[in-house]
Amino acid sequence: MPSPDHTASPAASADRDPRLDRPWPALWSIVLGFFMILVDTTIVTVAIPRMQQDLDTDLTSLLWVTSAYLLAYAVPLLITGRLGDRYGLKAVYMVGLVVFTASSLWCALAGDVGMLIVARVVQGLGAGVMTPQTMSMITRMFSPQQRGRAMALWGATAGVASLVGPLLGGVLVDGPGWEWIFLVNVPVGILTLLLVQRNVPRFSRRAHSFDWLGVVLSAIGLFLLVFGIQEGNTYDWGRITDSLRIGPLETGMPVSVPGLIIAGVVALVVFVVWQARNRREPLVPLSLFRDRNFSVASLAIAMMGATVLTLAIPATLFFQQVLGMTPTQAALMTAPMAVVSLVLAPPVGRWMTLHDPRWMALGGFASLAGGLLWLSRLMTPETPFVLLLLPFLLVGLGNAFVWGPLSLTATRNLPPSLAGAGSGVYNETRQIGSVLGSAAIATLVSDRLAARIGEATGGAGGTAPAGAEGGTGTLPEALHAPYAAAMSDAMLLPVGLAAVGVLAALLIGKPVDTGVWARDE
Structure with a gap:
């Protein structure tokens, strides 16, 4: 499946990288790195109780391990998209990959929560350098007519990574230890570096100024x-x-x-x-938002990023603290999400190029909201664990129908000259949603724990006893019900975020190819 890149002149044809005619090996190579950095967005969540105990710290400080990564990930996205256009998508991607892999080793070796947070900041910066290049490469390698299956793979990667993170984290925390949730990145990063060097083509560079x-x-x-x-x-x-x-x-x-x-x-x-x-050249070309579908898809992906982050923390704490599950058992509770998302990824990739992706995104967000609302109502100490699995089927269905259709909607009429800026803005909005969602759920969990446990203990300052705040020690049985109620309350935040996603999806217009991609090439 050849990809039209730069064929204007004989000289250009002579300089054209032949790997541009084989885009799929390149796509699989860069997606492996993208998968790794997205797994690291959620993999820490399942390790929170064990890390809190080993590092002897409080829940609020430990949640900065996630928030610092997300914040450092979000801040450079707007500028790193331009860096790829100017210095080469492949070169910039590989620099980010090296930073990410080396800082993963640093995270594993950190001896206290302060050093771990610093290492996570550097790791987030590496991720922020890599991410815009993936979407830019897809935009440059595949025409709008060919982009559906490529975006389906990119979207499925994002969806599955958000589900695999907790599963992999649980296995590693229960096995060799929480340090391995970072160490596992080292061999994967090295393999990705070799694959990218071999399979990813060179792209033409475009001059940019930096704001x-x-x-x-x-x-x-x-x-x-x-x-x-x-x-x-x-x-x-x-x-x-x-x-x-x-x-x-x-x-x-x-x-x-x-x-x-x-x-x-x-x-x-x-x-x-x-x-x-x-x-001159703004960091965010506001002209991008003249495309209604780009604007709406950016808002919707922000809601998706926030939803994925905010559902994981109360669910994990409920499974481990109230139901007494190990990290692996807690992570396996989300297995239905991963299975449904993986099974549906190929057909969704075909359907979204044949049908209006608005209805897929709308159905996906509705399924997310319904599944999470159902889960919040089931979060009691008495609920059988088998029943708790069922809402995750709906959540997995939502994941499968959101990521790919939104990505295709955002990039359909994105010209190659704005590929770096557009992918930077789109990924930036997703990360802003994630980082604000992470901050909001941290506050909400602490607030609801104080309120619910304060009610159960007669309002003694609303202070949670040892073990109740996040995971050091065993939660007293008398506090199981109020703790579960607090997590149920907190789960309403991702429900609301998914509901906003439903409204955003309703505003997506009918897909129309304006031809801007072909003209700009």
């Missing part, structure tokens, strides 16, 4: 917003310090949680205004 002010504004805005949301409960949503200290300098400036959140929102608003006023 460094945009990078700084988006990074500051996201960090302030995420820190404020995730740490809100820690500081009772009030003042953090009476005087902000920068190194040895005392500024005398008080810092509060609401202040951080407001400052983050203001920074992001200034970022958008700057993107509109930047006449």
Whole structure:
């Protein structure tokens, strides 16, 4: 299946990489790396109780192991898409892969939660360098007419990775130890590096300028917003310090949680205004959003990213703390999701090129919302575990019908000259959804635990006894019911996010090929 790339002149044809005519080996090679970094988004979740015990830390600090990765993953996405266009998609992808693989080893060797968080930041930066290149390569290797099956594979990879992460994490945590959820990346990363070098073609480069002010504004805005949301409960949503200290300098400036959140929102608003006023080459070309389907698909994928992250934490804590499951057993509870997603991936790839992908995405989000609402109602200590498996069938169905159709919808009329920017924006919105969802679920879990256990213990400060907050020790049987109720409450957050996804999917327009891809090539 040849891929039209650059065939304008004899000179261009002579320089054309013959591997462009064999796009599928290249796609499988880059998808392996993409799968690895997405697995790392969710693999930590199942290890939280064991890691909390081994590292002797609290739940809020440990959840930064996930949030720091997601935040570092999200911040560079907008700029790294342009880096690929300028310095070569393949070269930039491989640099990101090396950083990701080396930092995975660092994570495994970290001796305390602080060092682990730092290592996860570096790992997230590597992932942020890699991810936009995968979508850009697909856009460059496959025409819109050929892109359906390729995007189906890309989408299935994203969906299955979010399900395999907890399963693999459970097996490794119960076996050699939680350090192996990071060590396993090393041989996979090396194999991916060899496959990419062999199979991925060279792509033509495109000159770009870089909007460094945009990078700084988006990074500051996201960090302030995420820190404020995730740490809100820690500081009772009030003042953090009476005087902000920068190194040895005392500024005398008080810092509060609401202040951080407001400052983050203001920074992001200034970022958008700057993107509109930047006449050179903005980090986010707002012209991308003139395509209604790109805009709606970006909103929908943000909801999907947030849903996947927020469902995993309350489910894992419920299975391990209330039902007393091991990490592997807890992870196996999600097996129906993985099986359904894997079985449906090939037919969904065929269907979404023949039928309107809007109805697939709509049905997928509806299935997600229904399955998660059902699961939240079943989260009690008395529910048989077999019954708890059934909602995950609906969740798996939703996964299968969301990722691929949304990706195809977003990229259908994306010209190759905007492939880097477009893939960066699309992946950025997914990661923003993930990181804000992670921060929100961390706050909600802590809040509902304090409230429900406070009610059960007569309101004694709403403080959870040892073992109740996330996993050190055994949860007293008397607290099983309130703990389950807290996790059930928290599960309503992903239900709401999936419902917003339903509304977004309703706004997807009928697919029309405008021919912009062929003209821009």
